[in-house]
Amino acid sequence: MRKIALICRRSPSEWVSCRSITRNLIRSYQLGFPGAEISLFHMEESFTFIEFDDLAKRIQALEPDVIALIDHHPHPAELIRLLGRRLSSWPRLYIHVFGDFTIMANSWMSVEGELRAANPVFICASEKQQRLVSSFLNGTGGNVRWIPFPVDRSDYSFQPGGYDRWRSERSVPPSDTILLYTGRLSLQKNVLFLMRAFAGYLQFNPDAQLWLAGPIDDLGIPYIGKVPPQGLLAWDMVELRNSLLSPSLRHRIRYLGDQDDPRSLAELYSACDVFVSFSTHNDEDFGMSPAEAACCGTPMVLSGWGGYSSFARVLQNSVREVPVSLVSGRIQPDLNVSIKAMAAAGAELATEEQRRANSAEALAFCSSEAVGQRLFELGRETIGEPFSGYSERFYKLAQAYRISPKAPFRAADGYSNLFRELYEPYF
Amino acid sequence: MNPTSDHDKVGRVLELIRGSSSADEMSRFGRRGDWSSNSRLGRAGSTFLFPHSSDYFSILKPVFLHQLKGVDVLTAYSPVLLRDGAVGLLDLFFRHSEPPMDDTFIFVHRDLAWTVPESWKNATAYYRVLPDVIADRPVQDLYLILSAINERQCSIADLQCRLEHIRRKISDGSYRVHVTVLPAHVFGTNPVERDTRSGIIFEMIRAIVAQFGEDIEHVSWTELQKRNLRSSRFVEFNPRRFYYADSFVSHHFLGKGALPLEEELVDRDEMELPISLFHKYALSVNCCSFDESRLVEVRKEWNDYARAPLFRREVRSFRKKKAFVGSRKFCAPALEALADCLASKIADANRCPGSS
Numbered sequence: 042m043r044k045i046a047l048i049c050r051r052s053p054s055e056w057v058s059c060r061s062i063t064r065n066l067i068r069s070y071q072l073g074f075p076g077a078e079i080s081l082f083h084m085e086e087s088f089t090f091i092e093f094d095d096l097a098k099r100i101q102a103l104e105p106d107v108i109a110l111i112d113h114h115p116h117p118a119e120l121i122r123l124l125g126r127r128l129s130s131w132p133r134l135y136i137h138v139f140g141d142f143t144i145m146a147n148s149w150m151s152v153e154g155e156l157r158a159a160n161p162v163f164i165c166a167s168e169k170q171q172r173l174v175s176s177f178l179n180g181t182g183g184n185v186r187w188i189p190f191p192v193d194r195s196d197y198s199f200q201p202g203g204y205d206r207w208r209s210e211r212s213v214p215p216s217d218t219i220l221l222y223t224g225r226l227s228l229q230k231n232v233l234f235l236m237r238a239f240a241g242y243l244q245f246n247p248d249a250q251l252w253l254a255g256p257i258d259d260l261g262i263p264y265i266g267k268v269p270p271q272g273l274l275a276w277d278m279v280e281l282r283n284s285l286l287s288p289s290l291r292h293r294i295r296y297l298g299d300q301d302d303p304r305s306l307a308e309l310y311s312a313c314d315v316f317v318s319f320s321t322h323n324d325e326d327f328g329m330s331p332a333e334a335a336c337c338g339t340p341m342v343l344s345g346w347g348g349y350s351s352f353a354r355v356l357q358n359s360v361r362e363v364p365v366s367l368v369s370g371r372i373q374p375d376l377n378v379s380i381k382a383m384a385a386a387g388a389e390l391a392t393e394e395q396r397r398a399n400s401a402e403a404l405a406f407c408s409s410e411a412v413g414q415r416l417f418e419l420g421r422e423t424i425g426e427p428f429s430g431y432s433e434r435f436y437k438l439a440q441a442y443r444i445s446p447k448a449p450f451r452a453a454d455g456y457s458n459l460f461r462e463l464y465e466p467y468f
Numbered sequence: 469m470n471p472t473s474d475h476d477k478v479g480r481v482l483e484l485i486r487g488s489s490s491a492d493e494m495s496r497f498g499r500r501g502d503w504s505s506n507s508r509l510g511r512a513g514s515t516f517l518f519p520h521s522s523d524y525f526s527i528l529k530p531v532f533l534h535q536l537k538g539v540d541v542l543t544a545y546s547p548v549l550l551r552d553g554a555v556g557l558l559d560l561f562f563r564h565s566e567p568p569m570d571d572t573f574i575f576v577h578r579d580l581a582w583t584v585p586e587s588w589k590n591a592t593a594y595y596r597v598l599p600d601v602i603a604d605r606p607v608q609d610l611y612l613i614l615s616a617i618n619e620r621q622c623s624i625a626d627l628q629c630r631l632e633h634i635r636r637k638i639s640d641g642s643y644r645v646h647v648t649v650l651p652a653h654v655f656g657t658n659p660v661e662r663d664t665r666s667g668i669i670f671e672m673i674r675a676i677v678a679q680f681g682e683d684i685e686h687v688s689w690t691e692l693q694k695r696n697l698r699s700s701r702f703v704e705f706n707p708r709r710f711y712y713a714d715s716f717v718s719h720h721f722l723g724k725g726a727l728p729l730e731e732e733l734v735d736r737d738e739m740e741l742p743i744s745l746f747h748k749y750a751l752s753v754n755c756c757s758f759d760e761s762r763l764v765e766v767r768k769e770w771n772d773y774a775r776a777p778l779f780r781r782e783v784r785s786f787r788k789k790k791a792f793v794g795s796r797k798f799c800a801p802a803l804e805a806l807a808d809c810l811a812s813k814i815a816d817a818n819r820c821p822g823s824s
Contacts, residue, residue: 055694256696256724257744259525270498271716272525275723275744280489296745298601298698298725 044078045070046105048120049112051083057301058224058329059113059139065191065409066111066137073413074420080105086115097123106132107420113139116148125155133420134161138174140324143463146439153430160427162419166190166327167348172466177435183426186419189351190327191412192404196303197336199400203311204393211312218249218387221313221339223306224330226257228267228274229322231344233281234373236294238319240285241380243293246387251317254297254309264323265370265455266448303333310337315386319379321346321365321372325467328352335359335403338396340389342382344374347467355406359399361386365468370455438463472590477753478739481593484547484573485741489527497529497545505537512792515653519689520615521551522716526743528575528595530714532556534798539564542572549575549595551714555620555807557583559799562774562783567591577713581755582763582814585770594755597718598734599727600748610634610643610729611687611702612676613717616651616669620710620808624671626815627705631679634703634729643701645684647676648692650717655792689717697726704728708811711797722747758814766810773806 047067053060070079080103084096097120100108108124108131110117117136124131142149149156163178165171165187175182200206213219220239226232232253239251257275261268282294300306310316316334318341327348331341335356343349345364353362361382363374391399405411441449441459450460472480487493497503504510513534514521521532528549531541533556542548550557557580566587576584578594612634615621622630649669654661676684687695702721706712722728723744734740738750773779779802786800797804 270523270525272719272723272744275746276525276527276742279742279745298746299696300698301696 043076044080044103044105045074045107045109046080046082046100046103048082048084048100048108048110048117050085050114052085054112054114056113061193061303061329062139062190063112065193066109066412068193068409069191069413069416070109070111071413072410073415073417077106084115084117084120088115088119090119093119094123096120097127100124101127104132107135108132109135109137111137113141116145118148118152121152121155121159125152125158131159133424134159135419136161136163138163138165138170138326140322140326142174142326143324143438144442146435146442150431150435150439156428157430160184160424162186162424164188164419167351168354169347169350169466170326173464176463176466177432177438179429179432180426184424184428187351188412188415188419189407190329190332191409192329192332192336192407193303194336194404194408194410197307197310197333198404199338199397200307200311201393201397203308203337204396207308207312213250213312214248216248218246218315218390219252219313220249220315220317220383220387221252221254221309221334222317222330223254223300223309223334224318224320225260226253226255226274226278227260227322228269229260229262229320229372231319231321231373232274233277234376234379235317235319236278236281236285238376238379238383239294241376242383242387243286243290245380245384249293249387251294252297252309252313253295254300254306256299262323263447264449264460265451266445268447306333307337310334310339313339314390315339315383316341317343317383317386318349319344319363319365319374320349325349332403332407335406336400336408338391338398338400338403340386340391340395340399342379342386345468346372356399356402358402359391359395367456367461367468372456434463474737474753477590477593480573481547481739481751481753485527488529488547494527503531503537503541503545504535507788509788509791509798510535512655513798516617516655516792516797517652517712519650520712520715520717524716524719524743526749528741528749532712533560539568542567542574543569546571547573547575547593549714550577551712553709553711553713554580554583554811555710555804556712556798558770558807558810559783559803561585561588562803565774575751577709578752578755579709580713582758582766582810585767594752595714596732596738596750597714597722597743598732598748598750599722599746600740600742600744601725601727601746603727605699607699607701607727608642608644609646609697609700610638611646611648611692611697611700611721611726613648613650613702613704614672614676615705616649616665616672617711618664618668620708620804620811622705622707624668624675626707627672628675628678630703630705630707631675635679637729645680646687647673647684648687648689649673650689656794658794661795693720697721697724700726701729702726703730708815710808710811719743719747762813762816766813769813770806770810779806 049063082100163174163185165174166189168187171185171187175185243249259269259271259274282291316339325347331343331352340359342361345362353360363379363382365372365374450457529545530549530551532551572591575593575595578596581594584592704718723746725746734750738752741749782802783800790796
């Protein structure tokens, strides 16, 4: 692979996690292909047809061996069409699949013909996402792989002495067990459920604290058209905390606000005892927060939803998984099982050596170097199975979005049967 | 009407808040179509004041009067928090010299308590929006939010004075200064308003550069919503609370943990009601923070006009379908002019800190 063209957006994504994913993917390609000429090409939401065509022309002029789409926005349909016209034959095309792949189903449908000629490799971020995307394609899924999104080890890795140091700086009593959640606080991230589970755990361990760090958003559950008013979740969190905990205990749930600085986050991961997330966000394709926490050596309790499952499978020494199910219109774990998982994790606090080992294992899984190596190995593979179009499932998905773009999976009692059928791999 | 004692009023407010926080009540209010008119006036009003007019959730049911189907909503959904500025409130009190029913209860911004007539006092309590977070980290960023509507919002002279005060206040710090200018929508082909608006924006930018130099960053509202504002302070220029009193922009900053540059503390007689984990309402049943003689003068002037037949005819002849046509906005130009006059008199008594 002598020449690699990486396509991404220049302006930063609205999604904080996607900013670091794209940045780290660039680094992974550089590390995985040290001798290659790697060229960055930018496309923007605002691009006109002329600008897309110019971009296609410049990519064509490079004569790359690999074209890799490493961003989630804007959708590359226009670029793919124009490249299809310009290229006499396609080089390898890697499509890194992000969480909004399903939301953009109709855009992907619009370039089905071009993709048959391009024969792409869909690179998913987790095993379950690989199964999901494979179910959207005809064939046996031979052109769908999974490679985790990379984490920059210079930002997130084990810090010797970090646990004691950062706790001391924050005046955390040595006897306190700190459970940490980072990332967006939203309905689908099950933050309210997490607070309830923590309140249950607190009964077993009165010295526990729950730290919540991240921006609050009122995204709601767009798949079923549930869009709450702005500020409702923040209010719900206040009310829930006040109803679950007496005034003397309310300090045990701490909201740290938005934390997007890697150094602050790494300190939090080092200082906490357990990273917890019961997220069942639609299209939780991977989980950058758990990945970053894992690379810092932090033991984790995670829902078994979507991409999170890959952590449990690969990092068996440091991850406890809690299965989820669809009950009463909500996708959630069982409360008692969640409390027990928290209690088990809280009872087995990791030593410094264990954290070091956890971190090494996680970095071997998803550091930029590790991902670069997997990309290199992928480059040496022969992708036998050509892209032969989308499956009926994908057609149904696209149709659901056409009929009801704001609530594609809404049914009377929550989620439609179509959702259950399509997202079965994520449970 | 006999005045209610403060103690009784506090009891009533607490009871209303309890009722308002029930799931049934929140669900009822959540059915927006039942109380919101979605009229041309409502939509135009929201567009005119965007993004200040963006909705946010609170159990006190914050609304703008221009959104409502009618005054009956104030009773049917009591208590209701009015986000309107002076002009909206005075229009309400002009058209309804008394609360429509005994059950009616509203929350009005404390700074606009001067607009509330005696007949409404038993049915009104007052709110402020305050941070509920300690400044536990160094502040690095200062955001200046200006709304380029017209000089009734904030005169250029007042703006210049306030900017100078801000500059002196932060002169020993190392803030990065960011500026967001929010121009209100100009409706129709209205060259006078457009020219005025562009002139105001020019003068605002000039005033900012004069105080802070050119090393300032322009931030669009879209970009602002993506930013981590935790280590920030902000100033949302709305000293007269003329067109709006309760701004979504302020809630956005406070909800993300930012602090206003001028911090206010909760008074002893105020009740606190959380809005988010980082900010709250401070509620009071009484408000006497105005210069008494000025208040008497303003109330007298209001009463004189409110009773004057010509003025009444002028205001009552305003048709909602004429709102946002030409220079008209929410109400009759005569009422807006009177509101401006009265607000100026009150503002004089609460002028820019540091001004002579």
